[in-house]
Amino acid sequence: MKKFTGLLALALIPTLLLQPALAQEERTALVPLPSLDDFTRGQDGWAFGLGLGIEYETAYEGSDEFGFEVDPAGAVQWRRGNDIFFFAGEAFGWRGLRSDTWLLQALIGFDEGREEGDSDKGNLDGLGDGEEGLEFVFEARRAFDADWRNWLVGRVVASENGNLGLFGVGRRFGDKFDGSGSEINLVAVFHDSEFANKDFGITAQQAAASGLRETRMSGGFRSVGIDYSYRHIVNKNWQIFGEVLYEYYSRDVRNSPIARSNFEAEVGIGFLYVF
Known part of the structure; x- marks a missing residue:
C-alpha cells in the first residue's frame, strides 16, 4: 500500500541537475516505505533493531471484543545491494528491489x-482451537x-489451512528516503473455501458442541481494507512507529455466526532501537 509524486519547471534546471545526487545520498532505505523495517542505513552487512509495540485490536477474526496486546518488535537483517534477508519474530524472509520500481x-x-x-465472553466455546501451521507469503509492489x-500491490498467502490473496493501491507521504513519513493502502481481499472455513466455518461437530448454526463457507471476496502506517526517525538509533488498520467484511463473512462484528480493526504504536 503506497504513494505519489510530480515536478515541473524549466527555470529550476540547475536545481534539478543536483537532485539525483541528493536523492542518492538520502536513499538509505531499500524502498522509502514506512511499513517496511530497514535498519541497514543503506550499508551492506548486518543490521539489528529491537523494540516494543502495543496494540489495541479485535480479539479474533469477526470478534466484537477488543483488547490490548504487547509484542516485541524489530528484526535481524542482512543486506547486500538491493537485497535484504531478515528474521523477524516468527518469520524469515527476503525482499529485493528491481529496476527501482519493483519490490518483491x-x-x-x-x-x-x-x-x-480468545473470547472472554465465551463466544468461541465449543469450537475448539484452530489449527496452527506454516504460511508462505509472496508480495509484489509496482511503483x-x-x-x-x-x-x-499484490500478495498471496499459501498455508496448510488455505490460501488468501490481496490486491490494492498505495500512496506515500513525506519527502525523505530513509523510511520515515507515512503511507496509506486500500486493498481488496479474497480467500478460498478452506481459508474461509478456518476463520468463519462451523462443522457439524462444532455446531453440536457450541449451539451455533452449522456453516460452510465458500471461497471468493472476503473484505475491503484500509491501512495507514507511520514512522518517525528520532535520531540515528531511535524510531517511533504506528499503524491503523480497518477491514470491512463481505456479506458472506458477515452471515457467519462467528462474525459478531462487521469489521476488524487495530491501532498500534511502538518504538525501536537500531543498533
Whole structure:
C-alpha cells in the first residue's frame, strides 16, 4: 500500500541537475516505505533493531471484543545491494528491489491459529482451537515512479489451512528516503473455501458442541481494507512507529455466526532501537 509524486519547471534546471545526487545520498532505505523495517542505513552487512509495540485490536477474526496486546518488535537483517534477508519474530524472509520500481518480497511465517479462549465472553466455546501451521507469503509492489509515491500491490498467502490473496493501491507521504513519513493502502481481499472455513466455518461437530448454526463457507471476496502506517526517525538509533488498520467484511463473512462484528480493526504504536 503506497504513494505519489510530480515536478515541473524549466527555470529550476540547475536545481534539478543536483537532485539525483541528493536523492542518492538520502536513499538509505531499500524502498522509502514506512511499513517496511530497514535498519541497514543503506550499508551492506548486518543490521539489528529491537523494540516494543502495543496494540489495541479485535480479539479474533469477526470478534466484537477488543483488547490490548504487547509484542516485541524489530528484526535481524542482512543486506547486500538491493537485497535484504531478515528474521523477524516468527518469520524469515527476503525482499529485493528491481529496476527501482519493483519490490518483491517472500517469507515463511507461522500462524498460531485461533484459540477457544480468545473470547472472554465465551463466544468461541465449543469450537475448539484452530489449527496452527506454516504460511508462505509472496508480495509484489509496482511503483509508478522511482520516488515510490504511488504503487500497486499484490500478495498471496499459501498455508496448510488455505490460501488468501490481496490486491490494492498505495500512496506515500513525506519527502525523505530513509523510511520515515507515512503511507496509506486500500486493498481488496479474497480467500478460498478452506481459508474461509478456518476463520468463519462451523462443522457439524462444532455446531453440536457450541449451539451455533452449522456453516460452510465458500471461497471468493472476503473484505475491503484500509491501512495507514507511520514512522518517525528520532535520531540515528531511535524510531517511533504506528499503524491503523480497518477491514470491512463481505456479506458472506458477515452471515457467519462467528462474525459478531462487521469489521476488524487495530491501532498500534511502538518504538525501536537500531543498533
